[in-house]
Amino acid sequence: MPNLLSARNIVKKFAGHTALNDVSFEVPAGSIFGLLGPNGAGKTTIIRVINQIIAPDSGTILIDNRLLNSDHVKEIGYLPEERGLYRKMGVGEQLVYLARLKGLSKKEANERVKEWFARFDMDGWWKKKVEELSKGMQQKVQFIVTVLHEPRLLILDEPFSGFDPINAELIKNEILRLRNNGATVILSTHNMGSVEELCDNIALINKGKKILDGNVKEIRRTYAAHTYDISFKGSMIAFSNAMWTGAELISKQEGEQGIQHARVKLLGTTSPNLILQNVLNAGEVVGFTEVLPTMNDIFINKVQENSETVERVGTKSNLTE
Amino acid sequence: MGKLGIIIWREYLTRVKNKTFIIMCFVLPLLVGGMIFVTQKIDEQNAIHRTIVVVDDSGIPDSLGYAFIFNDTLDLKFNFNYVYKGLDNVRPIFKDSSHVSILWIPESFQGGGDSTAMHSPSLVTKLISTSAPGSNVLNLLENVLTNEIQRDNMRINHISRQAVDLALKKVTVADEVNGSTQGDIKAIVGLAFGFIIYMYILMFGVQIMRSVVEEKMTRIVEVIISSVKPFQLMLGKIIGVTMVGITQFLIWIMLSLAIVIPVVNSVNDSNVDFTKSMPHQIKNAIPVNPDINLLSIDPTQQTKDVVETIMTIPWGNLIPAFLFYFLFGYFLYASIFAAIGSAADVDADTQQFTFPVTIPLIIAMLSSVTIINDPNGSVAKLLSMIPFTSPIVMLIRIPFGGVGIYELLLSIGILIVSFLIMTWISARIYRVGILMYGKKATWKELGKWIFYKV
Structure with a gap:
């Protein structure tokens, strides 16, 4: 275009x-x-x-x-x-x-x-x-x-x-x-x-x-933070154990008809496939979607990050003077 | 129509269609008409058919007294039927007549007398009236009596009549430039033109300022200057408002004439005499010369003098000069008012700037007395060079004549150059000001804006 x-x-x-x-x-x-x-x-x-x-x-x-x-x-x-x-x-x-x-x-x-x-x-x-x-x-x-x-x-x-x-x-x-x-x-x-x-x-x-x-x-x-929403039927404890050290549970919520919703962040080089394989054993997975950051999050993060950089640079130049 | 034309037309139309404008167009002529009507009526009451009954208690019947020296004028009638009847007898007869005054020459009145007398002779007479006569009546009676007594005294002291007349020869100072001695009318003409410019600048300059503030306040200015240049907007506004002002003045003049002429005619319907329709004040303003017998002045002579004076005013210079000074003087101030408007967020912010801007105008009006007294003096010359005062001062001066062509050209040149510079400065302040919000501008700030890059 x-x-x-x-x-x-x-x-x-x-x-x-x-x-x-x-x-x-x-x-x-x-x-x-x-x-x-x-x-x-x-x-x-x-x-x-x-x-x-x-x-x-x-x-x-x-x-x-x-x-x-x-x-x-x-x-x-x-x-x-x-x-x-x-x-x-x-x-x-x-x-x-x-x-x-x-x-x-x-x-x-x-x-x-x-x-x-x-x-x-x-x-x-x-x-x-x-x-x-x-x-x-x-x-x-x-x-x-x-x-x-x-x-x-x-x-x-x-x-x-x-x-x-x-x-x-x-x-x-x-x-x-x-x-x-x-x-x-x-x-x-x-x-x-x-x-x-x-x-x-x-x-x-x-x-x-x-x-x-x-x-x-x-x-x-680009700013996707390797975060996934997983919905499953089963025990939340078994689910947490199944993720092992590959991922971190950010939030959990119990939904209707015994369906549990969990938001997890993948750690290190863990691939979504590996986590999915692990949790399949802990219960019946009914949903698996990647969570993209909202523009709101990106906006706030970028602006804050930028302001901090500016401040840090500012402090440094003050010190060298 | 170009964009400038579209802006001018909108500025013009929205104002002309405004109710206030339409009302103003009618109110002023009605006021003027009403005032002329009222003053004419009052004048009529005062001036017409006052009868002076002369009562002389000082003389002996049929001898030479002062009773018979008066002659009728247009406004005054003298009644000599009661001269020797004695005040006490005459007074009750006229005590209910409103347009009658009794001129009483008391017994003690000694006009002519021995110059060697120990005491000065009494020169007091009395005018007895139920309704007060104007001061012009008193002046006239005093002048006639004084004149007669002076002559008598000279005669008594063996100065012959011819010698007196020879001695009392009157000197006339003929004004070579004007060829006339009547400066009053010229002053009125000059002041009127100067005042029109003064009023116009204040009234419509403020309108421009308001309009700029309004556009800024409603923020529409940003929409408009994304379509046209700020200068186009400012210029369109100034020209549009100028046209509104000219329209209003034209309507005023036409309506005033339409109202005033019938009013004047109705007051003087039976009278074709020119002097009648002339406001009484002007007649009174004509200086009284004690050495000439006022009663013999031909009223048509006065009219002739006025007309002659009006004819000697250099209209050929005055009218073009008025148009020029009117437009450029107005534009000079209008651009300043626009700049002030742009610096304000709300109307109230403009006050700190408008007062200093109007000071030169006020100085010009205040110094008009000095200028009329000495139209070619140094104050007049200086103020007619300064562009902020010249539009008013020059117009007061021109009717008197004596403004040299080089002087006029210099003043015009200075005004044109100042107008260009001021418009440039104002435009630069304006284009910054209309985008500035929340900052209360100071003079210093305005100065900085001139040099901003936008």
């Missing part, structure tokens, strides 16, 4: 601190890309750079292998984390205005707004002022602002915040639909559940540096 967007060695310094330190990543066309990181990591700065709101000190952004330029404005749809609309302006009028700023003609903008009104059940909203809408309704309007000009690249900063579960589902389905229609999506979020569910690739950023990137499935496999 060719890359729609490449960020190469982006550096951005603000007075006093480095917001982005040599950040590079690739966003394949037609995929959903997760931009992850704790608060203050530099996600919004990257997004602003891609949106040409601010310029990087060095490094380049390529879209379709062409340097980012003002023609790209109409190909990008941006949903900022802090949502904003003109409070006193009518919904329809506002959507048309913002679409025209993205380069749509008045006629086109009018037609598309009507289409989206139909899609989101927003009949009768045209003349309503934004301040008369509930927060969830405002979010819907904001989402339409982002997608109205049919951008090839959608940048969504925390798209699910502020939505009730029904509307969150609506938005999620819209994102998937747009992706299936060929759009590329950059999703910045703290909601790791939605990352696992939606994202094909991610980049994890902490303190202005990229600390992890790649395909979500591959990353989870």
Whole structure:
């Protein structure tokens, strides 16, 4: 899959601190890309750079292998984390205005707004002022602002915040639909559940540096901690003995109909086959599945690990001074 | 339509369609119309048909007294039927007549007299009225009496009438630049133009600031500047709001005329005399010269003078100068207000910045008195060079004439250059400010933002 967007060695310094330190990543066309990181990591700065709101000190952004330029404005749809609309302006009028700023003609903008009104059940909203809408309704309007000009690249900063579960589902389905229609999506979020569910690739950023990137499935496999869930009928003591020193029991739970559930971590070079052979003698195995780490775990581990490294390096340099 | 055009049009439309705007468009002309109506009515009450009954207790019947020196004017009628009837007899007759005053020359009144007399003669007369006459009536009576007594005294002291007239020759200082002596009207014209600019900058500058703060507060600014450049947004906003202001002023002028003309006509329906429709205050403002008999002044002469003065105002310079100083002066301040708005998170944050910015405007308005007294003095010259005061000060000066072409060009040049520099600085502050949240900006901070790379 060719890359729609490449960020190469982006550096951005603000007075006093480095917001982005040599950040590079690739966003394949037609995929959903997760931009992850704790608060203050530099996600919004990257997004602003891609949106040409601010310029990087060095490094380049390529879209379709062409340097980012003002023609790209109409190909990008941006949903900022802090949502904003003109409070006193009518919904329809506002959507048309913002679409025209993205380069749509008045006629086109009018037609598309009507289409989206139909899609989101927003009949009768045209003349309503934004301040008369509930927060969830405002979010819907904001989402339409982002997608109205049919951008090839959608940048969504925390798209699910502020939505009730029904509307969150609506938005999620819209994102998937747009992706299936060929759009590329950059999703910045703290909601790791939605990352696992939606994202094909991610980049994890902490303190202005990229600390992890790649395909979500591959990353989870890489960080798989040789952990397995085993379900069986029989005695838990016999099961523990059977594992011998090859594996460690992390947790156990007694389920219905006498089925025991155990989570085990394989130690050393023990293979899953060996453990399975051993436990087969201790009872009737009904399930054996590998446990992949959640993105949440990976996120927390990587960020903590990274912070410790930074601190350790910091301490060392203090000592040498 | 380009993106700038789309922004301008939105800024314009949303404001013009706003209820407050529409209400403001009607309220001010109605207020002006109402005020003119009321002042006209009051004026009418004051000015029309006051009768002065002259009672002279000092003279002997049929001798030369001071009773008969008065002549009727437009506003005053003199009644000489009771001159020798004595105050005590006359007073009860008129005690219920509101537009009648009694001018009483008491027995003790000694106008002409021996210059060697030990005591100065009493020169006190009394005006007795049920409703107070204006000070102009008193002035007129005093002037006429003073004038007559001075002449009498000279005659008594054996100075011949011809000698008196020769001695009292009046000197006129003709203003060579203006060709006229009536500075008041020029001051009014200059001040009016200066004040329009002052009001406009304050009213609509603040609107721009509010609008920037609002966009920042609702965070829509981030959506917009992902589509257009911050400078385009700022410029679109400034131009849009300017157009709103111009629209409002045009509506005001047209509606005011539509309201004022019928009002003036209804008050003076039976009167085609020009001076009548002129507010009384202006007539009073015309200086009273004690050496000429006011009663003989032809009222149409006053109108002619006013018209002549208005004609001597260099309109050919004034109108283009007004348009220029209005636009550039406004743009200069508008960009500053936009920058201030961008530095604030909420409206209240702007106050610390707006006051210092408005100081030059206030100085310009306050110094208008000095400038009118000496339109080409050093204060006037200095303030018409400083770009923050020149839009107001120059317009006060121009009606008086005497602003050299090089001086004007220099002032215009300075304003254009300052406008460009200020817009550049403001745009740089603006593009940083609109993305900054949670930090209460200081002047120092704003200074740093100018040099930020974004």
